[in-house]
Amino acid sequence: MTVRIRLHDTLLGRRVNLSPRVPGSVSIYVCGPTVYDAPHLGHGRTAVVFDSIRRYLTWSGLSVMFVSNITDIEDKIIGRAAREGLTESEVARTYEDAYWFEMDRLDVLRPDETPHATQYISEMLELIAELIEKDHAYVIEGQGVYFDVPSYDGYGELSNRKLEDLLEGAGSRVEIDTAKKSPVDFALWKAAKPGEPDWESPWGRGRPGWHIECTAMSLLLLGEAFDIHGGGDDLTFPHHENERAQAEAAGHPFARHWIHSGMVMVGGEKMSKSLGNFTTLGEAIDAHGGRAVRVAVLQTHYRAQTELGPLEIEAAGKAVERLDALARRASANDLPEDCATDTASVNTFSAAMDDDFGTPAALAVVFDAISTANSAIDAGDLFTAGTFAATAFELAAALGVIVKTPERGDDADEIDALVLKREEARASRDFAGADRIRDELAQRGVVLEDGPSGTQWHR
Ligand SMILES: [Zn+2]
Structure with missing residues (x-):
């Protein structure tokens, strides 16, 4: 199939041809929700945008592999669990169910794969080990493992930010984590805290940082240099910038294209x-x-x-x-x-x-x-x-806008007869009688549509 789809790539800041890694098939990773609260309209927009892109690519004859994750361990989930006296997995399950319920109502197709962060801890640990090995990450005893941002030259390319500006901004903040080599360094692995869920690691018990979750899961399920990474544009920085830095610094070519959807007002x-x-x-x-x-x-x-x-x-x-x-x-x-x-x-x-x-x-x-x-x-x-x-x-x-096929129901013949009676009443100028029938039908949830070719009804 010849390339004809053009998309705005956030990394390059311009439109480019979509030229998939494997001709004829497109691999897509879209950041899914952190499940700690009811989904809002912003989640709905992101999901519909990427579902429509996925459906269109499929409709165009491409074979699409679509992966979208569920972040089921994160500060906000831990916070909610503590406030409500629930476990983290109870909070995550409740709001993941709520998320899929609304996705179904939006006719958003389920992803081919829905990785849950807590199921891929070992892949995250492997990636963190690679980053330490390549001197792009370091351990702070009792705190965890941090990504060494200044060690990676490409940092800031995706979100169009300069490292100097980021350093300047971070330096002016009141709270500076002095144990970090640089104030812009971010956590890959967070040391265990009492009462929080944790996992074993070579650097002590703890849990993964949010950014490493998506990098590990997208590379595992879609492979290096997968075609499209998507998400809401509020994720461009720092989440996607960090995802990309982690992958590329470890020597794994990351997404070929980046697509970001806009905000909801x-x-x-x-x-x-x-x-x-x-x-x-x-x-x-x-x-x-x-x-x-x-x-x-x-x-x-x-x-x-x-x-x-x-x-x-x-x-x-x-x-x-x-x-x-x-x-x-x-x-x-x-x-x-x-x-x-x-x-x-x-x-x-x-x-x-x-x-x-x-x-x-x-x-x-x-x-x-x-x-x-x-x-x-x-x-x-x-x-x-x-x-x-x-x-x-x-x-x-x-585009995923599905027509509702007319539902006639068990009393359809009776309604047909009433509609006919009303048409006869109108034809004999008995408008009061016609209105009575219309009201009776309305009470039964039946809507009438008068048109040049007669009256149609639906519920
Ligand atoms: Zn992500």
């Missing part, structure tokens, strides 16, 4: 707990549905900041409803189901996605196809309608 401000505009993903999905949240995410380019307040998600919900309405009309009008897709639309869609995963333009192709299909149904041109309906459904699915 609510009401024009960065979403955060301290600002009080923190919306959990579950609340947003409860209110508007997972597909509305997904479309709201995809309506902004993944690198841009996005506003994901109730208004944006509600508007996206209306767009999703247009897709479902077309599915109902297609079924009611017996559109041919085996129609080929419209080539021009598919090409425009692919061009948008190949250009750094331009989901806003790609979604526009889907909604144009919906309009064309609806006009064709109105005009009685069922072949064109079938072609554009098939195009809309196919391209929406390529």
Whole structure:
């Protein structure tokens, strides 16, 4: 397959061709959540962005290996466990379950591999040993093992920071860990503290630092020089900078490309707990549905900041409803189901996605196809309608926006009869009678849609 996908690579700071390590297949690692709290909209955005990229690459004919981790040991998990009198694994399990529950509601596909940090301790220890061996890490008795940042020349390349500036910033902070060789050095292995979970290591009992977890797991599961490392752009520094430094300093070529998704804003401000505009993903999905949240995410380019307040998600919900309405009309009008897709639309869609995963333009192709299909149904041109309906459904699915197939239910015949009775009432200008039937149906959760080709209903 010829290379045609271009992406913005954070490391190079520009668009490059995606040229996979193995032609025809793409390996992706995306940093997953630290499971200590309910997932918020930022987690939802990152997951939807990379799920859509994964789905599109697959739809384009590439074979995709997608790995996304769960950080199940980290300071915040330990803190929550201590506060609530639970074990760390109880906290991690609870919030991992909550995470997958919301991912399912967003139609995010499960990763091919979901490494949990606590299952890969020995691989992390091996990597730390390599770094010590190569003089890129050192032991501080009673504290742990630290990465020697100034010993690695490439430090700062990913996040576009200079070591001098970082040193200057770190030096002006009040708390300086004097035992470290340099204030910018970070922990690879943290010595055990009373009451915290720990593991045996050549440097005493302790637990891994967060950054070494992702480096060890991504290299193990995807191999050196895997294709794409992704995550939210708040992870670029220090997490991804450190992940890369650890791998490269140990002599393992790391990710070939880096992709970062932008921040989520609510009401024009960065979403955060301290600002009080923190919306959990579950609340947003409860209110508007997972597909509305997904479309709201995809309506902004993944690198841009996005506003994901109730208004944006509600508007996206209306767009999703247009897709479902077309599915109902297609079924009611017996559109041919085996129609080929419209080539021009598919090409425009692919061009948008190949250009750094331009989901806003790609979604526009889907909604144009919906309009064309609806006009064709109105005009009685069922072949064109079938072609554009098939195009809309196919391209929406390529982005993970799945059409809900109409559910008729056990009382469908009865409802059909009531809808017919209401049409007769309207035809004889008995509008009060027609409204009574509409209200009765509404009470049963049935919504009526009047159109040129008659009345459709759905729940
Ligand atoms: Zn990570």
